[in-house]
Amino acid sequence: MGLHVAPKTAEQSPIIEFRNVEKSFGAIKVLDQLCFSVKPGEHLALIGPSGSGKTTILRMLMTLESVTAGDVVVNGVSLNHEYKNAKEFPASEAHLRKMRSDFGMVFQHFNLFPHKTAIQNVTLAPVLTGLLSKAEAKKRGLELLEKVGLADKADEYPSRLSGGQKQRVAIARALALQPKILLLDEITSALDPELVEEVLNVITNLRNETDMTMLLVTHEMGFAKDFADRVLFFERGKIVEEGPPGEIFHSPLHERTKSFLRKVIAAGQRV
């Protein structure tokens, strides 16, 4: 414990802390002694080449991956361990479920439930987890679909929606559990270029209208720049450079960041 000295004021104490986190898949080290923290309400963009560990960070927070070593701490509580009588135990499923309730996640490939309509996708979790009654969930679900511009698609099955519409339903589904932290994992990577904007517009509105903490993994540098309060540039499981988007995108310090951005710009992206 206590590797990180928390600042005194309540509003500044981090909502998420990675403490020397390591993750290996077999012999491959994906995250290496990773330390960083996120303030409540902060909008963080995680950028870097493929395989640099960005997605693994989000998956760890959603408890889809465990840590190999180190600790992930959310609101001061360890995600990986439980303490009973001052003894440390691996986190139980009950503990994980409690921790998960702070998070919502939107996936690259949407992962909508294909046998449920749009509105059922959105209302399923709040009803099953006991957060809302069926009627409340339906009312709130329709509001959320309205918010992402899909009120008229409530009764459609995912197979009848475009990629952009599917992803907007997925965003509504993630919001239905009223998360404090929203994890966005390459949410436009699987979309046709002309559908990217409708999804990013939804995220921009969310960013401006809510006080949710948001972590965005993306290859859309232009959007990362507009979205983020702070950008982390990752390579090989380590943070190479971090700072406000203006600095990272326009005057990066590290050669690796510069060459990464050069490649991205050469590929035709606006930065």
Next chain:
Amino acid sequence: MNWSWDYVSEITPSLLQGLLVTVQITLISSVVAMAVGLFFAIAKMSANRWISRIAVMVTEAIRRTPLLVQLYFLFYVLPDIGIVLSPLVAGIVGLGLHYATYVSEVYRAGLINVPKGQWEAARACNLTGRQTWTQIILPQAIPPMIPPLGNYVIAMFKETPILSAITVLDIMGEALAQANFSYRYLEPITLVATGFLFVSLCSAAVIRLLENQLNLRAA
């Protein structure tokens, strides 16, 4: 060789009795196959490598030996070690166990075909394990399993005549008993074939109906 309608009407009641037994054996064996098959499938997918390895070995051994040999084993060999099964029980156990190995593959394929992202989305929605299975995974896994399961039931039905080898009086057993008595094979065997054809066609139609229903719902 001439066809005798008198003989036909004489043997029809006992053959119908046999057909009833055949259908009963098929239905009970199907339930056994689906229950034991589920057990095999879970064991094969177990995270414990010893359990999964043993399950694979057992199912492969059953699948790669003839049903007739297994039936002889159950009915004629097991009594040597004090386990005496009636022909009917031995037949149901043999048929059910044999097809359980095939059925377990249907289950496994059905479950594996549900994308990993569905499990992850269920977790991100903070569902319990039970909710994940009943609300997300099984509703997607089961519909594609229905046609192959139905086909195995029909296949089992068509294999029941083999049980006459261990003296089960199914439709085939009845026909053979009649033929041994009268030395006439034409009518009994023709009636057996007709009976099988009739029931098979009916069940195939039912399965097709079910399939269409599922496709409609999926669309």
